[in-house]
Amino acid sequence: MKLYNYWRSQSSYRIRIALNLKGLDWEYIAVDTARGEQHGTAYRKIHPNGQIPVLDDGDNRILQTMAITEYLEETYPDPPLYPKDxxxxxxxxxxxxxxxxxxxxxxxxxxxxxxxxxxxxxxxxxxxxxxxxxxxxxxxxxxxxxxxxxxxxxxxxxxxxxxxxxxxxxxxxxxxxxxxxxxxxxxxxxxxxxxxxxxxxxxxxxxxxxxxxxx
The missing domain is CATH 1.20.1050.10 (Glutathione S-transferase Yfyf (Class Pi); Chain A, domain 2)
Known part of the structure; x- marks a missing residue:
């Protein structure tokens, strides 16, 4: 599992927390938004709009932080991040x-x-x-x-x-x-x-x- 992210990004920070709370093994892939790396051709193949973070989980590439946390919850349910009720x-x-x-x-x-x-x-x-x-x-x-x-x-x-x-x-x-x-x-x-x-x-x-x- 890989997380394309940037250290100062608020959105990236959310997913780092979620991954850690889930106890998952993941690889940190830095995208230097200060230098505009997100606008480059290589990263646009990862995210067409040049946004971070992106979670790459094998054949699945998940965008948007709420979608990522819900994907993690549904795919790796323990420990839970959402109540059952x-x-x-x-x-x-x-x-x-x-x-x-x-x-x-x-x-x-x-x-x-x-x-x-x-x-x-x-x-x-x-x-x-x-x-x-x-x-x-x-x-x-x-x-x-x-x-x-x-x-x-x-x-x-x-x-x-x-x-x-x-x-x-x-x-x-x-x-x-x-x-x-x-x-x-x-x-x-x-x-x-x-x-x-x-x-x-x-x-x-x-x-x-x-x-x-x-x-």
Whole structure:
């Protein structure tokens, strides 16, 4: 099994966590997005749109992080990343979709590149300062008073929801987010980062870590 990814990529970080939680053996294939390797002919044969991550599992090549986590769950069910109960499973999916479709989409690479190119770096910084805390506070509201929130987003064992939360929280850390307004998220992330699977997935612990002026 191979994971095409980049050390600083939030999406890549999600899947590294999931693979580690599953206890799977996998090969790290670095794609240097800082130098535009994802736009090259060789990588476009891996992903036609030049996106990361891509999970290569033998004859199967899986795109998009939610699809990858569900593929891993259905193909390698133990230990589980999703609850068996339909309502609980829906809660985890709902949290994931909030991370990806509402929170990260406002501050992701494509938005960042467009805003900086069109309006300049000062406006980009204002954009981040506006959206990052609001997105994190939105996630805080989902977990703060929910009865199924435990040591982790859903219950007392890590789930796919935590695989998506921790990387987004990491993004906030280099945008100077004020975590005092989101104590539940902070507690959950601290619990996650105490675990080996999350520590090994952390961007700073990847083999291709290098200065990246885009961040």
């Amino acid at each position: 339909p309502a609980e499973r829906a809660r985890v999916r709902g949290f994931i979709l909030t991370c990806t479709c509402e929170a990260q989409q406002r501050t992701g690479r494509r938005i960042r590149d467009y805003v900086e190119e069109r309006f300049g770096s000062e406006i980009l910084q204002e954009w981040y300062e506006y959206w990052t805390p609001r997105s994190l506070e939105m996630l805080e509201k989902l977990v703060a008073a929910h009865p199924m929130t435990g040591d982790f987003v859903h219950g007392d064992t890590p789930s796919a929801a935590d695989c998506f939360l921790v990387p987004y929280f990491y993004q906030g850390s280099y945008r100077d987010a004020d975590y005092t307004t989101m104590p539940t998220l902070k507690r959950i992330v601290d619990n996650c980062l105490s675990l080996n699977a999350f520590q090994r997935a952390h961007p700073d612990n990847q083999p291709d870590v290098a200065p990246d002026s885009r961040f």
